[in-house]
Amino acid sequence: MTEQAVASTPPARRFRIGDSSFALVVSIAVLVMMILFLVIPVGSILLRSFVGATGWGLENYTETLQSGRVWELVGNSLAVAVLTTILSLALAYIYAYAIQRTHVLFKGFLRLVVMTPLFAPSLVQAQGLIFLFGRNGAFNRFLGFDFDIYGFWGIVLADVLYTFPYAFLILSAALAASDARLYEGAVVMGAKPFRIFRTITLPSTRYGIAAAGFVVFSLTITDFGNAIVIGGDFNVLATEIYNKVIGQGKFGLGAVIGVLLLAPAVISKLLERRIAKRQHALITDQSKPLTVRDNRRRDLIFGLYTYAVACVFLAVPLIVLLASLVKLWPYNLAFSLKHYSFDVQNGAQPLWNSIGVAFATAIFGVILVTVAAIVSQKFRTPLRGPISFLAILPTSIPGMVLGLGYVLAFNSTANPLNVLYGTFPLIVLLYVYYNHAQGFLIATTSLKQISATFDEASTMLGGSQLRTLFRVTLPILWPTLFGVGVFFFMRAMVSLSAVIFLITPQTQVAAVSVLQLSDRGANNQAAAFSVCIMLIVLAALLLARCVLWLAGARHVSLIR
Amino acid sequence: MKNTVLAGVLAALLPTAALAGEITVYTAYEEDEAAAFLDLAKQAMPDIEVNMLRLSTGDLAARIIAEKGNPQHDVIWGFAASTIVNPEIADTLEAYTATGVDTIPAAFRDGDNMWFAVTGYMAAFCVNTERVEKLGLDVPKSWADLVDPKYKGEVVMPNPASSGTGYIQVSSILQMKGEEEGWSFLDQLDGNIAQYIKSGSKPCNAAAAGEYAVGASFDMRAIKNIEEGFPMVMVIPAEGAGNELEANALVASSKNKDDARRFLDWTLTPEAVNAYYDWKAIVTVPGGSLPERFRSAGMPEDTNSILYPTDFQAAGKDRDRIISEWQRRYEN
Structure with missing residues (x-):
């Protein structure tokens, strides 16, 4: 801080008042947005759980909870979610560790390749797995294996692939921040590597692990795409919502299960404070960034692991690409480009629509998520509790429920925002709030690691909180935020289950075209359309990379 | 590209109230057959702007129920009869005796003319x-x-x-x-x-x-x-x-019922029926014959x-x- 700046600042007392009222205004604005685009839509569909055949009451709850069926579904869902969470966290932690704390080669490639499940609609991921491991998939058909992917283990495999990028993004952000002094001290005291890991690394990433665990668990328990395509007869809570709402048009009974699925968010909110209390800020005013030491043997072991994981992640997009380039997978493997002349309604136009929507989602997503993260972490207003709860709530809401909630809320003429219904802006807002939790958690994980001593020092010097924010916090944070923007872009290119209820003949998006093609059995053409989506996402990543490069941040990686 | 995106946004921002000469049709016909039928409909009624949304039966039913308070569509077209009778959807319909509906045997239409099925x-x-x-x-x-x-x-x-x-x-x-x-x-x-x-x-x-x-x-x-x-x-x-019937119906809240009715009448014209015979094995109205591709797939001439x-x-x-x-x- 320059002397002039200090001199020109008015007395600190007035600043505190200014700060707290500013904090309150921003907090209120964040909360109002969340109420409009999250609480009201979700509330209007969950309210349906109290509307039975005979009017208002608990009829739907008694009907659901009295049948033994729902408890079996709870058991199935928990089994899948717990196992997926353990596997996904463990695999992603080691992977993120390899990238942040060792010298494995081709880190840029390794970071990119585990993101591929985010590059295409989940429908295509599941279809790709069937192309590979189905009863008539490449392994069984061409390599003579004989296994059956459908069922419990199929869902777990698909869900681990689906949740891995989320876990990786959060854990990698957690592992990226570190203070070399702690490690130097430990080495000086003669601690063995595993002990250092157990006593320094693991505790310092505790919040990241908890956040990633929550995200993976919630995404798994609310996902019905994988369960429907690969689950076979293994039913879970999310497919039961599908049965009730899509199969039988019974919103009330579906809403009851939607309410049950909110439980993980509530529980994690209750646990969050305990975990957060024990999280130390990692980057303080005296921090030294960690420099990774050379260790050939360590790099070799982690290298083998990361390349093995990368192969699994590459296999799915490659088989989708292959299927898009042959006449008829898997029967006629002659090369053909015919699947790239799309004969689906509106042709390639939805791809252009999606690019516009995804750009808007990236920009609004970053702004809304960052403000929400700052409000909940740095501003001490009474609203921070509700805001941080609502910020993570969307992962507990199946896309179908949120999408139908948007229809109920915004199609109503009683809602002044009714003008948004049937427009692209509403689709953008849906995407932002549908993916809010993941973006928010990536931002807060980084934010938590920036010490409060910065704020204190800055305040003592007469700088306002706001000033600290712009001068200190955001400059440290911005590469992470850029990554969050890219994440929103990818999600908006591929999310399907929520948006299906909001599209109109004029506002069709790319993921819906993939669904239309897949519905009518044109799997090869659906694969070709997905390849186009994947290329757009890759191009966007490349573009973002160039922007970083031009901005002078050459050593900052987009995906941490 | 940017312009198309922008134009799309602007178009979508325009007031949603149905303009005269514009109707919105919700259909569960398979994507390719719906597109073929729609082309014909547009040729037959060039003065009507027909906006068509195609979703699978279940997704469309959920959407119609969710939009019930303020329906966005004027016509339901080619939608499972067993689902159209769901009270939450049936309540949104209005009776209409389409021109030529009596060519459909009574078993394939509603007794109160709430819906009629030309295909199945x-x-x-x-x-x-x-x-x-x-x-x-x-x-x-x-x-x-x-x-x-x-x-x-x-x-x-x-x-x-x-x-x-x-x-x-x-x-x-x-x-x-x-x-x-x-x-x-x-x-x-x-x-x-x-x-x-x-x-x-x-x-x-x-x-x-x-x-x-x-x-x-x-x-x-x-x-x-x-x-x-x-x-x-x-x-x-x-x-x-x-078997299942695919029903057509008029939505009670339509702001452009004249054109919606014209569209429903069109679904019973010989020209539409001919197109159905190209795409469908069950057509409830006489006329046309089973295309060769159906027969070669194993469908007998007399589907009844x-x-x-x-x-x-x-x-x-x-x-x-x-x-x-x-x-x-x-x-x-």
Whole structure:
């Protein structure tokens, strides 16, 4: 801080008042947005759980909870979610560790390749797995294996692939921040590597692990795409919502299960404070960034692991690409480009629509998520509790429920925002709030690691909180935020289950075209359309990379 | 590119109130057939701007119910009759006696003219010939064949709790055999079923892809997969095929009923009926004939001879009871 700046600042007392009222205004604005685009839509569909055949009451709850069926579904869902969470966290932690704390080669490639499940609609991921491991998939058909992917283990495999990028993004952000002094001290005291890991690394990433665990668990328990395509007869809570709402048009009974699925968010909110209390800020005013030491043997072991994981992640997009380039997978493997002349309604136009929507989602997503993260972490207003709860709530809401909630809320003429219904802006807002939790958690994980001593020092010097924010916090944070923007872009290119209820003949998006093609059995053409989506996402990543490069941040990686 | 995006945003931002000469049609016809029919409709009524939204039956039903407070559409077109009678959807309709509706036999339209069905589809098996050959099986001819233990683990069918196609299959078996015998037959069948898939078209796609030998599905899906080139034949179950109607109806809240009615009238014109005959095996209005591609896929000229005379009323009334009994027996 320059002397002039200090001199020109008015007395600190007035600043505190200014700060707290500013904090309150921003907090209120964040909360109002969340109420409009999250609480009201979700509330209007969950309210349906109290509307039975005979009017208002608990009829739907008694009907659901009295049948033994729902408890079996709870058991199935928990089994899948717990196992997926353990596997996904463990695999992603080691992977993120390899990238942040060792010298494995081709880190840029390794970071990119585990993101591929985010590059295409989940429908295509599941279809790709069937192309590979189905009863008539490449392994069984061409390599003579004989296994059956459908069922419990199929869902777990698909869900681990689906949740891995989320876990990786959060854990990698957690592992990226570190203070070399702690490690130097430990080495000086003669601690063995595993002990250092157990006593320094693991505790310092505790919040990241908890956040990633929550995200993976919630995404798994609310996902019905994988369960429907690969689950076979293994039913879970999310497919039961599908049965009730899509199969039988019974919103009330579906809403009851939607309410049950909110439980993980509530529980994690209750646990969050305990975990957060024990999280130390990692980057303080005296921090030294960690420099990774050379260790050939360590790099070799982690290298083998990361390349093995990368192969699994590459296999799915490659088989989708292959299927898009042959006449008829898997029967006629002659090369053909015919699947790239799309004969689906509106042709390639939805791809252009999606690019516009995804750009808007990236920009609004970053702004809304960052403000929400700052409000909940740095501003001490009474609203921070509700805001941080609502910020993570969307992962507990199946896309179908949120999408139908948007229809109920915004199609109503009683809602002044009714003008948004049937427009692209509403689709953008849906995407932002549908993916809010993941973006928010990536931002807060980084934010938590920036010490409060910065704020204190800055305040003592007469700088306002706001000033600290712009001068200190955001400059440290911005590469992470850029990554969050890219994440929103990818999600908006591929999310399907929520948006299906909001599209109109004029506002069709790319993921819906993939669904239309897949519905009518044109799997090869659906694969070709997905390849186009994947290329757009890759191009966007490349573009973002160039922007970083031009901005002078050459050593900052987009995906941490 | 930017301009198209911008234009799209602007177009979407315009007031949603229906303009004169503009109607919105919700349809569950398969994507390619809907596009073909829509082209004809636009040629016949160049002064009407027809906006069409196509979703699968279940997704569309959920959307119509969610939009019930302020419906966005003027016409429902080609939508499962067993779902259109769901009170939450039926309540949004208005009676209309379309010109020429009396050419449709009474069984295929609502007594109060709330809806009429010009087309329909029937249950059909999709049999993967490559897989059947590899496993040394025969191509099954009937539901009764499918209970033979040799098909164990090689048959997939839609889950009636989530698929209308699945429901007509189960309901037609119960109607033709009577409930007691019907359920005991379904018990036997259950032993051979590898998966109850949650959509009506996916079992056929799974059989086409060679994941299973037999997928119980519906006729048009089978015919189109054969045309795609998959090694597959279609089998209409010998006992008679359960079937479903695709209904058209006028939405009571439409702000442009004149054009909506004109559109509904058009769905009964000879020109539209001719197009139906190109795409559909069940057309309830006389005229036209079965296209060659249907016959070569195994559809007999007189489709009435293979249809089970479904009691649609009973099928609709018993739906909840049959689904919960089915779930009690065969799920988890």
